[in-house]
Amino acid sequence: MSEPSPTPVRRRRRRLLRFAGAFVVLLAVAGYLGVQYLTGGVGAPRCKVVSANGDGASYEFTPEQAVNAATISAIGTSRGMPERAVAIALATALQESGLRNIRHGDRDSLGLFQQRPSQGWGTEKQIMDPTYSAGIFYEHLAKVRGYSRLPLTVAAQRVQRSGFPQAYAKHEPDATLLAAALTGRAAATLTCQGRPAATTPAGGPTSVRAALARDFGRDVFQEAGATVDTAGSSASPAPAAPDSAAPSASPVSPDSSASPAPAAPTAAATADRTVTVPVREGSDSGSATLRRGWELAHWAVANSSALHIDRVSYAGREWTAGTSEGSWHTADGKSGRDADDAAAEVRIVTGQ
Known part of the structure; x- marks a missing residue:
């Protein structure tokens, strides 16, 4: 025997409940978007670097990434490293951590460059300090003979010993733009x-x-x-x-x-x-x-x-x-x- 059809009152009640549920969802979405607007929204690109060559190339990134990129560049130039070294370091950090100072990775890998305490890169506390991790990266890079003339992937790999050495190549254009701006060669090209x-x-x-x-x-x-x-x-x-x-x-x-x-x-x-x-x-x-x-x-x-x-x-x-x-x-x-x-x-x- 079939169930009796809902009464008009029940139908209206169900309709109201659906509308109320949809309204609550809309309020939640609006609240989330409002918080994201006020706080910046994790992951949303809010900084930009453009090419000084007029070729339209650009790279967008977050303020968190911008701070870390600026630190990597400053540590390099303060050590007398050339712009090419800064580009190699930035491409490496883009691949290894997305330019974020993370506390996790493969096995005991940590930080911007995913350096491993067990492999002699330093203590966990040291590696999680961007100034230290960038400095020790440059220290190892400087020991690579002719690194500035090597393909970026080769130079980075000789420091990192990664299981995916070709992965650095895809970050070279963005790292090159960042290095040109952050070393000061390309004027007025970085904004946030x-x-x-x-x-x-x-x-x-x-x-x-x-x-x-x-x-x-x-x-x-x-x-x-x-x-x-x-x-x-x-x-x-x-x-x-x-x-x-x-x-x-x-x-x-x-x-x-x-x-x-x-x-x-x-x-x-x-x-x-x-x-x-x-x-x-x-x-x-x-x-x-x-x-x-x-x-x-x-x-x-x-x-x-x-x-x-x-x-x-x-x-x-x-x-x-x-x-x-x-x-x-x-x-x-x-x-x-x-x-x-x-x-x-x-x-x-x-x-x-």
Whole structure:
């Protein structure tokens, strides 16, 4: 005997329950998207590097990856390693960890380069320190004879001894773009959205100085003469210990559709939030100075979310956090001779 058909009341009740369930799902999705917008959404690309050759090549990545890439590059150049070495290191880290400082991997592999404590790469604590892991990678790379002339896959493999040596090749284009920007050769090619997530540690000039010391070494203060502007005066900061720097893993910045940032505050309002890094004069008619300046400027942009950096200015160009594209633009009143004078220093304005 067939079951009786539902009464109109039951049908309406079921319909209402379906509608209510759908509404709850929509609210959950909307809430999730809202949280992702505010916190940046893990994995969403919010930084970008473009080719300086006009060929349209580009690579998008997260602020977490940007911080780690900037550290890898700075450790390399601070050791006197060439741009090619930085590209090899970046391609290796892209393959091994996706430029993320992870605590897992094959067997006891750890960190950016998936180095193994059991194979003599260092302790777990050391390997999980990006400055250490990058440094020991370069130490091994420097022992590879003629590495700069070798195919990238061969050079990387001689350091890593990977079971998949050809896997590094697919990352070479992106690593090459990153290396050109982060070593300063390709000017104004790296941008980030720059808005910190709610979980980002507090920034400010002290954190910027500590991170500079962590990545470039304490000599960045003596040789480049980094100073912190205060209201009406400048003073050389005490070198910060590398281990006092902010964590290397930086949260993700928000959607690139954010509204343009408001007009910049007055100089007096930002004086106590500004780190000024004078750039050393180069020996080849200023080109080394510009390269060093753009290296520091791109480093600051890459760290903008982690260190709450609002603006970076160099050589008459300026990057501002929170704009729709986060792109570099000509700074007001900086053209011609002013731009030349501005090449003598990198100015980093923090949000705190």
